[in-house]
Amino acid sequence: MPSPTLRLRDILQLRFSPLFAGLPARTLEGISPHSPWKRLAKVAGYAAVRLVGNVFRPIRNAEDLHGKVWLYVVSQNNYEALHFLRESLSDTVLVAGQSKQIGRYNQQVNRLSLRRKLLYYGQFPVALLGLWKTEGRLAWRFFDLVFNAIGYYEVYRRALRHYRPRAVIFANDHNDDARALLLACRAEGVPTAYVQHASVSTSFPPLGFDLSLLEGQDALDKYRQCGPVWGRVDLVGMPKADAFLAQKNQQPTVQCVGIAINLLDETPAVFEAVTYLLREFPALRFTFRPHPGDQRDFTSLRQQHPTLRVSDARQESVFEFLQQQDALVAADTSTHLEAILLNVASIYYRFGTHAGTDDYYGYVAHGLVPRAHSLPELGALLRTYQQHKPLDLYQRAAYYNATLGTPDEGHSQQRAVRLLREWLGDYPSALRSEG
Structure with a gap:
């Protein structure tokens, strides 16, 4: 023993x-x-x-x-x-x-x-x-x-x-x-x-x-x-995605964007990115979603940006959140995969300089999501999706979801x-x- x-x-x-x-x-x-x-x-x-x-x-x-x-x-x-x-x-x-x-x-x-x-x-x-x-x-x-x-x-x-x-x-x-x-x-x-x-x-x-x-x-x-x-x-x-796979996002352009952060993301970089996005894209609707275990106080961020919506991860499931988005901006989180499964355009952007978990899940390396190395690159990618969002993004997720494109899709x-x-x-x- x-x-x-x-x-x-x-x-x-x-x-x-x-x-x-x-x-x-x-x-x-x-x-x-x-x-x-x-x-x-x-x-x-x-x-x-x-x-x-x-x-x-x-x-x-x-x-x-x-x-x-x-x-x-x-x-x-x-x-x-x-x-x-x-x-x-x-x-x-x-x-x-x-x-x-x-x-x-x-x-x-x-x-x-x-x-x-x-x-x-x-x-x-x-x-x-x-x-x-x-x-x-x-x-x-x-x-x-x-x-x-x-x-x-x-x-x-x-x-x-x-x-x-x-x-x-x-x-x-x-x-x-x-x-x-x-x-x-x-x-x-x-x-x-x-x-x-x-x-x-x-x-x-x-x-x-x-x-x-x-x-x-x-x-x-x-x-x-x-x-x-x-x-x-x-x-x-x-299995947890079954009820949502039949409701893939069919919007040909991006109008609503989710910003999902986790515990590794640095607060100053989060504030900087949110401020940049709301300034550069006044016509888009942004929703901010901290990780359910995040204890940081983002009240000042909401006060600075009254139009910024907030998703409470303790009350709203990730798929309920994603159903209201056309695009997602996030760093190292499995929300990227969940977004792509719903045909929500997702962009990998790191909120900070810590490199220890860079592309932690390999989403960028395997071509699931594109990467923005800077705020201007993030803006350029988002503008592309703002003009045209492909309707077949979800097909990229087949390596991660074995039932995608099979008779068992939606029946996991x-x-x-x-x-x-x-x-x-x-x-x-x-x-x-x-x-």
């Missing part, structure tokens, strides 16, 4: 990658502060609010979790990616960790108790020392993240033994708690499946599920670069359900088999 140090190394794979360590200081500051004293304060806060707080917070789930198929979610996006299975597969329940924030769906998921997580923190000094030997200075730089990850594996193993789920289906393969549950499932012999919910990166951990339903060849090619591919893989397209959910149902047929419920 792997030592706690080796398990934590596996759980925290992405945190110890050069890509993560090289994120902009502002972005890292919100995840793991640069100052060791601030990291220590974060650890103390986590211990008081989460670890001790969970002990006094009872779990009262609306559904019975015993013998069910768990749909494990770690975010609002995960919920939206897996919810269709809740409607189509019998004996499924949506599950999250005790205090995990699932956005607007917080009250709609069942919770796994993390009360006993507190019991395993005696591992921390030895685990940190072991990680120091394998990861060097990164272990100390991210000791707060190591602290947070302690105990997930053990608590989840206990939950699996208690509830004996028939299988666990994931939409995330790299977050700490999702990785811990995956390892716990392997140890307890619980079957696992994965439904891709967004574009993937070659920095992700190796694909390690019994069944993986990927969107297209792009994802499979990238996972093969991450390491050996475990289990069976099927390409099913993008049915395809995924069929494959999962067949796969689950090989794993009868432990509770039923005992009966």
Whole structure:
């Protein structure tokens, strides 16, 4: 059985990658502060609010979790990616960790108790020392993240033994708690499946599920670069896009433009780009959409530009947002792919100078979207689309969405359900088999 140090190394794979360590200081500051004293304060806060707080917070789930198929979610996006299975597969329940924030769906998921997580923190000094030997200075730089990850594996193993789920289906393969549950499932012999919910990166951990339903060849090619591919893989397209693929944008010119930003984008560069676009294109309607996890205050931006509309990513899904746009401007986000699938013209433009994640998903390299290196280039591309927007842009996405242009286009959910149902047929419920 792997030592706690080796398990934590596996759980925290992405945190110890050069890509993560090289994120902009502002972005890292919100995840793991640069100052060791601030990291220590974060650890103390986590211990008081989460670890001790969970002990006094009872779990009262609306559904019975015993013998069910768990749909494990770690975010609002995960919920939206897996919810269709809740409607189509019998004996499924949506599950999250005790205090995990699932956005607007917080009250709609069942919770796994993390009360006993507190019991395993005696591992921390030895685990940190072991990680120091394998990861060097990164272990100390991210000791707060190591602290947070302690105990997930053990608590989840206990939950699996208690509830004996028939299988666990994931939409995330790299977050700490999702990785811990995956390892716990392997140890307890619980079957696992994965439904891709967004574009993937070659920095992700190796694909390690019994069944993986990927969107297209792009994802499979990238996972093969991450390491050996475990289990069976099927390409099913993008289930969450099904309801929207029949409503592709047919506007021959651009009139409405979305500006989507993420946590890596630098605030001054965002302000500069928005100001430039609104000044240069007074006839266009612009909608600004920060990432749902972005805590920055953009009130002054809206005050400077009263005509700028705002999309609240916590309340409006990405496809609902894109349905109102003819073009998109964004940097490293899978929203580019979602836009192209709806025939929305999309332009890659970096809001800032950080190069560590340049063309993170390879959209520019594979010809999915054009790139603007400067604001004048961005303006030139947008003017071209303002005069004429092709109606066949979506065909570029075939490498990313396996069902595009096939009889299964718009039916990825049915395809995924069929494959999962067949796969689950090989794993009868432990509770039923005992009966």
